[in-house]
Structures are given as structure tokens and as C-alpha cells.
Amino acid sequence: MTDATLENSPYAFVRKETLPQETAPLSVAGPVAWIRANLFSGPVNSILTLLCIYIVVTTVPEMVRFYFIDAVWSGTNRDACLADKIGRPVGACWAYIGDRFQYFIYGSYPVPQRWRVNIVFAMFALGVVWLLWERAPLKKVGFFFFFVLLPIGAYVLLLGGPNAEGFLRWLIGLTLVLMVVYLVLSFVPALARFWIGPAFLAVEEALPPWKRFYRPKRLILMSLVVFGLIAILADQVGLPRVDTGLWGGMTVTFLIAAVGIVFSLPLGVILALGRRSKLPIIQLLSVIFIEFVRGVPLITVLFMANTMLPLFVPQEYSPDRLLRPLVGVALFAAAYMAEVIRGGLQAMPKGQYEGAMSLGLGYWQMMRLIILPQALRIVIPGIVNTFIGLFKDTTLVTIVGIFDFLRTIEATLVDPTWATPTTRATGYAFAAMFYFLCCWGMSRYSISVEKRMAAGQKR
Amino acid sequence: MSTIPTETVQPGKASLLYDPKIRGYVYQLALLAVVGFLLYSAASNAITNLRAQKIASGFGFWHNAAGFDVNQKLIPFSASGSTYGEAFYVGLLNTLLVASIGIVLSTFLGFFVGVARLSSNWVLSKLAMIYVEVIRNLPLLLQLFFWYNAVLKPLPNPRQSIELPAGALLNNRGLYLPDPQLGPGGSLIVWTFLIGIVASIIFRIWARKQQEATGKQYPVGWIALGLIVVLPFFVYLVTGRPISFVYPEIAGFNLRGGIQIFPEFVALLLGLTTYTAGFIAEVVRAGILAVSKGQTEAANALGLRAGPTLKLVVIPQAMRVIIPPLTSNYLNLTKNSSLAVAIGYPDLVQVFTGTVLNQTGQAVEVVAITMAVYLTISLVTSFFMNIYNKRMALVER
Numbered sequence: 001m002t003d004a005t006l007e008n009s010p011y012a013f014v015r016k017e018t019l020p021q022e023t024a025p026l027s028v029a030g031p032v033a034w035i036r037a038n039l040f041s042g043p044v045n046s047i048l049t050l051l052c053i054y055i056v057v058t059t060v061p062e063m064v065r066f067y068f069i070d071a072v073w074s075g076t077n078r079d080a081c082l083a084d085k086i087g088r089p090v091g092a093c094w095a096y097i098g099d100r101f102q103y104f105i106y107g108s109y110p111v112p113q114r115w116r117v118n119i120v121f122a123m124f125a126l127g128v129v130w131l132l133w134e135r136a137p138l139k140k141v142g143f144f145f146f147f148v149l150l151p152i153g154a155y156v157l158l159l160g161g162p163n164a165e166g167f168l169r170w171l172i173g174l175t176l177v178l179m180v181v182y183l184v185l186s187f188v189p190a191l192a193r194f195w196i197g198p199a200f201l202a203v204e205e206a207l208p209p210w211k212r213f214y215r216p217k218r219l220i221l222m223s224l225v226v227f228g229l230i231a232i233l234a235d236q237v238g239l240p241r242v243d244t245g246l247w248g249g250m251t252v253t254f255l256i257a258a259v260g261i262v263f264s265l266p267l268g269v270i271l272a273l274g275r276r277s278k279l280p281i282i283q284l285l286s287v288i289f290i291e292f293v294r295g296v297p298l299i300t301v302l303f304m305a306n307t308m309l310p311l312f313v314p315q316e317y318s319p320d321r322l323l324r325p326l327v328g329v330a331l332f333a334a335a336y337m338a339e340v341i342r343g344g345l346q347a348m349p350k351g352q353y354e355g356a357m358s359l360g361l362g363y364w365q366m367m368r369l370i371i372l373p374q375a376l377r378i379v380i381p382g383i384v385n386t387f388i389g390l391f392k393d394t395t396l397v398t399i400v401g402i403f404d405f406l407r408t409i410e411a412t413l414v415d416p417t418w419a420t421p422t423t424r425a426t427g428y429a430f431a432a433m434f435y436f437l438c439c440w441g442m443s444r445y446s447i448s449v450e451k452r453m454a455a456g457q458k459r
Numbered sequence: 460m461s462t463i464p465t466e467t468v469q470p471g472k473a474s475l476l477y478d479p480k481i482r483g484y485v486y487q488l489a490l491l492a493v494v495g496f497l498l499y500s501a502a503s504n505a506i507t508n509l510r511a512q513k514i515a516s517g518f519g520f521w522h523n524a525a526g527f528d529v530n531q532k533l534i535p536f537s538a539s540g541s542t543y544g545e546a547f548y549v550g551l552l553n554t555l556l557v558a559s560i561g562i563v564l565s566t567f568l569g570f571f572v573g574v575a576r577l578s579s580n581w582v583l584s585k586l587a588m589i590y591v592e593v594i595r596n597l598p599l600l601l602q603l604f605f606w607y608n609a610v611l612k613p614l615p616n617p618r619q620s621i622e623l624p625a626g627a628l629l630n631n632r633g634l635y636l637p638d639p640q641l642g643p644g645g646s647l648i649v650w651t652f653l654i655g656i657v658a659s660i661i662f663r664i665w666a667r668k669q670q671e672a673t674g675k676q677y678p679v680g681w682i683a684l685g686l687i688v689v690l691p692f693f694v695y696l697v698t699g700r701p702i703s704f705v706y707p708e709i710a711g712f713n714l715r716g717g718i719q720i721f722p723e724f725v726a727l728l729l730g731l732t733t734y735t736a737g738f739i740a741e742v743v744r745a746g747i748l749a750v751s752k753g754q755t756e757a758a759n760a761l762g763l764r765a766g767p768t769l770k771l772v773v774i775p776q777a778m779r780v781i782i783p784p785l786t787s788n789y790l791n792l793t794k795n796s797s798l799a800v801a802i803g804y805p806d807l808v809q810v811f812t813g814t815v816l817n818q819t820g821q822a823v824e825v826v827a828i829t830m831a832v833y834l835t836i837s838l839v840t841s842f843f844m845n846i847y848n849k850r851m852a853l854v855e856r
Contacts (some may be wrong), residue, residue: 038581045580052582281487285494294835296830297794303812304830307822311508312501392598399801406601413608428605432597439596 066091066422067429074098081420092426096418103379103412104430107248107403113160113240117251120154132445134452151262153253158247160239243321246404250434252322256329256394256404261387263330268337269376273367275338276345286338293335298393301328315448325397333390340382344375378453384446388439395435408430505823521547527814529805531721543815550810551832557724557806558793561731565792566785568732569739576744587740594737599795602734607726607802611673614722616715626706628714634725635707635717642701652691659683723804727796735792739785746781747773779851786844790837797833807832 007016027033039049039206070091072081079085081093099105127150130142247255293301305328310318319327324383348371356366376383398407411425412418475481509516521544528538533552536545575587594602612631614634620628620635628635641649659682666677695702707717750773758768799806800813807829816825 009697038579041579048578048580048583052580052586055586056582068787092647111714137558233755279483279487282490285490291838292830292834295834297797297808297833299797299800299808300812300826300830300833303808303816304826307816308505311505311822315508315511393601395598396798397800398600406598406604410604423610428609432605435598435601436593436596440592443596 066425068092078416078418078420078423081418081422090420090422092429093418093420093422094426096412096420096423096426097430099349100408100412104249104405104408106251107408108246109242109248109251110240110246113242116157116160116239116242120157121251122252123150123153124254138343139166147262147266154258157239158242158251158255159244160241223326244320247322249408250405252403253394254406256326256397256402257387257391259326260329260333260390260394264333264337264390265383267330268335268341269372271334271338272341272345275342279336290335290338293332293338298328298332298396299399301332302396302400304328322402325400329390329394329397332393336386336389337383340379340386341375343382344377345371347378347428352378381446381450384442384449388442388446391438391442392435404459437445495576509823512820516821516824520819520821520824521814523819525815525818526551527818529810531724531805543819546815547807547811550805550807553797553804553810554793554796554806554808555806556725557731557799558796561728561735561792561796562789564728564732565735565739565788568736569744569788572736572740573743573747576740577747587798591737591740594734595741599730599734600798600801603726603798604728605730607722608728611722611726619710620714626704627719628707630714631722632714632719633722635714635719637704637706638716638718640703640705642703644698645701647698648691648694648702651694652687655686655688655690659686662686721804723799723802726802727799727804727806730798731792731795734795735788738788738791742781742784742788743777745784745823746777749780750776769817782851783844783848786840790840793836794833 004159009016023029024229027036040046052140068091070089072086072090072093072095075081075093075095076099080095081090083090101363102114106117109117127142127146130136131139132187169332271286271290274282275290277286278284300327305324309324309327313319352370352374353366394404395406397404398410409431413424413427462707467604478808492818506516522542524539525543525546526538529536529546529549530555532549533556534545534548535541536549572587572590575583576591578584614629614631617628617630617632620630623629626637659679662677662682663679666679670676705716707714708718709715754776755768755770758772763771796806799809800809803809812825812829816822
């Protein structure tokens, strides 16, 4: 009924105007009602709420007092953090963190050489931002940078020295072989073009583009760059060698995490493809590897790498103490990565495979151009989650005697220079902050990717 | 329309090089050759290296005298007279002990936190969220160090033990509980207790079948409580209270009597439980959220109240989603218990891959045995999981 009809109503008992809207009663709206509905809706709920409030009230102010109000922020040795020396209650001893901060970052890496670590850190940060930032330009170059240049650059920079021969010689040999392969692959058609001339060109032109002869110019260029980097940086510049026994702290933690991701991702792709392969032996071997690694704890893999790897290679190639857990971590992460990527491969609609095949693409072309780009995109959150697990697992190398970040914390805790009753709580809080920020940041990133992809799926 | 040429197209004779079948064989043979070569060279290198280092091979060490002691043991073990084989079983049992208790505790804590996160109680759900975020984003090893070094180590020494209710004592050597002693007729209580558990399980199965057949429900929880708690207590009273306790007491610098629970065990259990519970909480939350809202609404429309809706409609469907990841979390807990080596709890890895490996130097055998144990646990679990999944899979039209 409209107002007009109300006014014209012939009945005296009918209101002539609409009443203004009443505010909701306090029992259903407003803060009191919210508290009643959400915190005290029943006896059980009320008890739980009171219990929670009790927990918060007893812990939070105590922690604030310990870590901020009573904390000691500067000092050069334990005297700054002893209650009877400074005459007031002492909370966290942040002075100790400040004093040993360099050690937490670089371990025992020689001070004059630490700029090398800084450069690697900067390169690493650049690579991470390049790959993770959705709108960063030249993604392909970014991949090349992160998966090829960064590892080699980091290896040469961190280890340095013309003494770095054993492994380096292998690497140079490998690069040479690869270069020969590329050259043959690219020059045979080129020579054919040159000698046979127009006839060959006509044959080639008649073929659809993806069947033309392989012309990997860019790959030659890249391998040349790689080769040049190795040769120049290692042999010509002649950085002083820093033995891996001196590496430590966050450097090693990030190093293990980076090696894990750089090797586990490609390996994981190969294993996932192997597991989905129709060739029975390839499938069987992939399944055995994946299930075997996923069935045992990382610790046993690390023990195996530490004690058995030196047995499996000739004595003169006995791997470095730091290299052993790196191999273990990379293989371990690869198995988990493979399962994540397999999920992505299975989520691809069959039409994508059929579409690719109907275009005449071969297996590797289909995978490289059609399936993997889509499959990897949808499992980015899973990859990041695996990576968070990997990052937390880097702490396990402590057990096989590698000085990662957690180990440096433990090492400073037994150092009498900073032996105070609150040092341990401070050190663990600092370690917790470091790991929490890294892992939490990564999980935020994965959630944001998930959201962005969900937005793309919405119609 | 012109006439269509009717000649059939002959399939082109492809070169053998492009036959996918032949190629497949070649690739596989090549892979086999590579793997075979790697295994062969690893084995031959290992033999040469072991010979050079004069390390024995084979499993002969199994029966050799161990010559070290282990503080926590479920079976008799001593430095004099026990073998490496027995050390293996001591470690294995310790691993299974901490894993099984951890699984039970983390399930309870995880379900509680997971449900709390979905609670309409704002404070509770925020606290649960903070718990999950903090626990899941910190390495387990750091948490173990925290529990062991920062919580349990600073406890007072035995002479200044903290007295807990029921005569238990807490100090930096562990938790001392009263030791129950069975008097005459005491075994009857234990038997009643065990029979009560079995009877409850049988009753539960029977009640489930009855409910599926007739829709009638039985108070399973109360009857189980009666069978497992009240009945043994009744027997306890009838037989004249045959259980007595030996209480721990201070004797010199140490404690005497009672059951000692080592701080390593407590720290590992606390760490594993709280860590895994954070993951289980997320699994539970995801499982409950996976049940579509329509199910709850339909149950309400049928006139079911909140309790029965949860018990009869939401939870059975959520369990289908929860159980597979829950099992993998149980497996993770079992595998993570190997971190015991970092705080010195004598589990399989600490005793066998640690001490025995160091003493014998037989890395290949020792690591292989350890891996085989974990692998067996994983494979057996996933075998049962597959059976369960097949039974629980949605039967679609």
C-alpha cells in the first residue's frame, strides 16, 4: 500500500503516515548483543570464553614484559644481562642477538670475504622476486637466471678459489659436452641448408613450423654464457677459497632451501611425468623412487647421504661434508614435489592432451607447450607448501653436523660470553621469529596466488 | 557437388625411428641401463671402499655384544650381555611407544583445536587460529629444543622436586609417577578392564548395525563408560582394593621408587603432539567445511537438533574427507619421531642409526634396516588406507 492510499483511507483507525523505523533492541544488535551471541551463548561457551581470556591475560602481559619492557637492548657481554649486575629484573637479552647477529647470518665465513655472500643474497632475492612477482617482465630469462646462473654464480662466489677443481672440472666437461650436442644439432641443418641450398630450404619450408629442424640458437648462447661465467669467475678472478666448513648461519639455511627448490622442481617434474608415463619400466622406477623416499624420514635420508654416499663413489671424488646433506635434501624434496605436480597433471582435462595431440605435437612438445605450463600454474600453492615444509626441514641438517641457522643459535647458547638465565629464551625467540616470518610470508603468498587463480575461474 | 574420390588412404609407412612402440622400448632399455650402471658402480665402489677401510659387511653384527646402555627400555637391556639386535628392538619399541601415544594425544588436541577454529566463539576461534599459525610455521626441531632445553631442563633438581597431585614429582630428571603394585586378585581388575574394552567395541559395532537396520540408537558412550570404568572399579572394591602404590621419594641426591618418565620422552611427546595437532586441526577444519551447508539445512528441515545433526549428518560425511589426510599426518608423526636423535631420546634412529652405526661402522646395513622399518610402517598403513578408501568411496549413480 502506498502513502497515498493510506491518506485516502476512509477508516479512522488506519494510520495516516508510515512510522519511522525503530532501532533494533539492544538484545539483538550492538556490542552487548554481539558479546552475548558470540562469547556467552551458553554455559559451555561462557566457560571456554573465560578460560581463553584467562590464558590471554596470564600470558600476553608476561611476554610483553619479558620481551620488551624488561629486555636489555645493548651491551657487549653477559654482564649487561645479569640482574644483579644492572640492578633490575632482566627480560630478554636482545644485546646478545645484536652482538652475534653477524655470526647468525654468515657463520664463520671470513669477515673480509662476506661481501661475496651479500652478492649471492642479492642475486637470490632478485631471482625470487623475478619469479614470484606475477607481472615481472621476461619470465623466461628469470627462470634461466634462477635455475642456471644463480646456482653456478653462487657456487663460484661462495666457494671461490682456483682449488675448486674436482667438481668444477666435471661441470666444465658437462658444459662442453652439452655445447657439442647443441652445435651438432644446430649445425647439421645449417650445413644442409648451405650445401643443398634451396632444395633443402624448400623441404624445410613445407614442413609445419614445429617439425622444422632444430635450431637452438638461444641455447648455444646460454651455454656459452654459463661456460664463460664458470671459466672467468673461478679460474681468472681467483677468489680466495672459503672451505664449506666455515659456512654457517642463515647463509647455509637459505643455501639448502635454494638448492632444494632449484633441483627438486625439475626433478619433481621428471618424476611426475615418469609416474604418469605409459612405459611400464619408467613408471615402475618412478613409483619406487617416490614411494621409497616418501616412506622414510628425512633424517634417515640425511644419515644415508652422510654415511653411504661417500661409500658409493670412488674415494678421490668423496663428496664434501656440506654437499652430502644437500643431495639428500634435494632428492627428498623431489619426491614430494613429484606428487604435487602429479596432482596438477591429473587435474588437466583430457581435452588438453587430445587437443595437443591433434595439433600433431609430440610428447615433449605437448608437455612443454600445453600441459606443464597449465599444470604447474594450478599447483603453485602446493609447490609453495612443499617448499615451506622443505624450509622447516632444513633445520634437520643440524643433526648431521652442518652449521645452519638453528645450529649457530645452539652454538652461541653454550658460549660463556653470553651465558645468562635469559639467553636461551631470547635465542629461541629470535629463531622462531626468523622461521615464522619466512614460512608465514610464503604461506601468505600461496594464499594470494590461490585467490588470484580462483578469481580467474569465476564466471 | 562433384564426385568424391573413393580411393582409401593407405597409412604411411613410418620409419622404425618414429615408431612410438620401438622408441618406448629404446627409452626404457636406456633408462634401465643407466640405473643398472649406477647401481653397479655404487655397489662396486662400496665394496672397494669398505675393503679399504677394513669394515665388515653382512648382518653378522646383529648378534654381537652391544656394550652400551639405554636409559629408557621396554624390554630388558644392559650394557653387558645385550646384542645389537636387542638394541634394535629397544629402539623400535621406543619409537612405537612415543608414536602411538603421540597419535592418540594429537588426535584429541587436533580435533579440539580444529572445531574451536570453526566455533562461533570469537576469542576461542582466534586463539585456535594463532595456535595453528604459530605451530605450523615453526620447524619441529626448534619446538623440540624449546620443550627440552627451555622448558624441561630448567626444572629444579630432584631434591627440590615440584610436587604434583596424587604423589607425582616433577624435576629435571623427569616426571616420577606412583608405581601401581598389583596385590592378590589384582589381575582380575586388569582383565575386567580389557574385557570391558572389547565388549564396548563389540557393542558399538552391534549398535551401529542396529541403527542402520532400524534407525534405533543406543547410548554407546554411557555403556562403554560403564564397561570400561565403572565395572573394573566395582571389581576393585569387591576384591578388597588390591592395588597399592609405591610413591617416589627423595633419597640422597636422587629419587627412589615410582615410575620415572624421562624428560627426553616428555619433550618429544609434547613437541610431536602439539606440532601434529596443528596440522590435524587444519585437516579437521577442512573436512567439516567440505560438508555442504545444504546437508545441515536438510537435517534441520527434518527436525534434527544441533547435536544429532552434527553426530548423524555432518561428522560421518566429514570423516570421509578427514581420514586420508589424517592418516598421512599420523605417518608424519611417526616419521618425525626420528627427530628424537636431536634431544637424545633413545628411539630407533638414535639407538640404531646413531650408536650402533657409530660402533660398527656398517652404514649400509644399519641405514637399510632403519629405512626398511619406516618403509614397512608406511606401506602397511597406506595398504589399509586404500582398503578403507575403497569402502568409504562415494557410491555414485
